[in-house]
């Protein structure tokens with residue numbers, strides 16, 4: 001599906017309480033034109049979500065979630081060739097989105113909802129399994145790990161096995177450490193600097209850092225002033241083994257990825273030289 005080693009996933013929130021667009025893209029037309037803009041800026045895939053998973057966000061029914069995302073998916077499917085991903089933790093929404101033409105499932109619940117595994121297996125589409133400690137309502141309430149890397153590693157193994165038992169091939173599975181989903185700043189930075197720890201699982205990594213609270217904590221700035229901080233951290237990730245970056249800021253992130261691609265062979269050469277002189 002993706003030509004390059006590093007691909008860009010543009011975030012399209014179709015939520016009235018969205019942290020970033022403040023509901024500006026709530027209507028179908030506005031959501032559509034925002035998606036077109038991200039495509040023009042270089043998004044390889046558009047990730048559509050109708051539920052805010054921010055702590056304290058309003059709970060919406062799967063019906064309401066479908067009402068928000070399905071018309072946008074249908075319009076994008078009619079008017080563009082860009083692959084569409086559904087960002088949902090609810091089986092009913094995932095199923096409806098796949099029927100409407102989504103070709104990728106991005107699940108912050110890692111297919112733990114009833115029937116989610118079977119739905120994705122039947123559709124034979126790639127899926128991103130994200131790690132979250134707790135639920136969106138409780139996750140930032142004292143996140144705790146003995147060893148954050150080990151615990152995520154074991155969670156991923158458990159979910160990969162569940163996927164394979166349900167008939168989802170490992171080649172179709174992407175993994176995401178879930179920055180900010182039940183993690184302190186220390187957990188987030190440990191994960192950011194150890195992404196290659198997960199490579200032995202044999203699945204591409206997807207990461208979502210865009211404008212998250214960790215940058216609010218480091219910079220003491222609100223969500224709409226976290227772009228530069230996000231880009232700096234994105235560079236750290238891009239120089240490791242990451243395959244997809246999920247972002248609200250496609251044009252800026254694309255530049256970062258292009259620079260990372262230029263730098264990477266030099267880092268690899270230096271690593272080889274270090275091995276030879278060791």
Ligand code: YH5
Nearest residue numbers: 053106130176178179208210211212213
């Ligand atoms: C993710 O990391 N995140 S929705 C709060 C923010 C900023 C951004 C307070 N879906 C991810 O983007 N899917 C979301 O500032 C995701 N990985 C994957 N795979 C939350 C979000 C956000 C929340």
